[in-house]
Amino acid sequence: MRFQGKRVIITGAGKGIGRDLALRLAGEGAEIAAMARTAADLDSLRAEIGGTSHVVDLGDAEAARKAAREAVPADLLVNCAGMNIPQPFLETTVEAFDTVNAVNTRSALIVSQEYAKARIAAGGGGAIVNVSSMSAFYGWADHAAYCASKGGMDAMSRVMANELGRHGIRVNCINPTVTMTELAVESWSAPEKSGPMLARIPIGRFAETEDVSGLIAFLLSDDAAMINGVAIPIDGGLMAC
Template sequence: MTSDFEGRTAIVTGAGKGIGRATATLLAKRGARVVAIARTRADLDSLAAETGARVIAVDLADSATARAAMEQAGPAEFLVNCAGINVLESVLDMTEEGYEAVMGINLRAALICAQAFARARIAAGGGGAIVNVTSIAGHRGFPEHLCYAASKAGLEGASRVMARELGPHGIRVNCVAPTITMTELAAAAWSDPAKSEPMMVRHPSGRFAEVDHVATAIAALLSEDSAMVSGAVLPVDGGFLAV
């Protein structure tokens, strides 16, 4: 059976590490031509060697640079907005620098990439799919995740608007909201057992997620198996939000 991704192009931001890298690798295995966008050249070079992905090294925090990267990426059928950072700050300790850094990558860059992708898809006649990677932090209040939570909840709200406005053009837009996923970013926030163990026991599955769990959920939402799914948020959380 022909894969939904065979011979089609997928742009993946944040592809150098973590969920983004796992997603780029999975889509390439399933036949997609992957365009991988990330900040660190070494990460991209190793990804290209492993998967054959075309790579673009860029810091998406700069709006003009983000737009240029999407133009360089060229036409594609799929977009996965996976680039994300976290600055651990409480309500009382929040800084403008932390706010700008988190919101600039997690929200503004995702909206710019989605806008550029949608404009290109509409010019090409429509169709395609976007998956935005959010977080259960947008649904529950975790200490020191003030700006991170705001960015992820904001991206989910924006995704519903995208689904409404882009649906008539045949473009589907969905989100995956992972629980704590074993990435370098998560390790910085959850390395302390005193913090991670109380969180672990709140998962009916009894574990945190691995990057491949999230990547396969993203692929499912991009595929034609999800042809009537748009404007949805799919938790990849081992049941955390259900209890």
């Protein structure tokens, strides 16, 4: 029960990695403040684990700030909401680039500002985990906007680790490879698509949501008290070879 009595804001808690994390942390005693766009997802989550829910389009800066102000104060924060609009580089539209970066990176800036201001007002201390991606390190074709958003998230997180670390708030990124959420299972089920990618991963499989939520929980916990400003791949060794 590492998170007994702790309130944790999780953006993107309606589905996939964020939802798995919410269930895990609630199982260890946390109260979850869940953010997503789809009310039905948050209703079903709250029916399962309680906590508070905040229906918001995090791509809208004003709405993101309002939701963050409603969700604080909190002990811990995980910026997990994310999306992708795949387009070849030469056809990447300004609209798609802005939308992906607004949701994936700018919302993490806004929610983290509100979380950290409240923490500092309460005397400091805390932890933020930003859910980035292997895409911060690789130039995947058709992923210019997404890779830029995750590379930007990693760089911003180092600044946050520097500035917020001085208030006792640790900030780290996690960078998963393909992770088997419902959506990913659908889009990676064809062996001709998954085969070449799996061949590059020494462990021989994609990540499961538990692989990702387990590392996030560790980074949020006091066991990681001296870890600040890192970006940790969850890739089964992909980057090692």
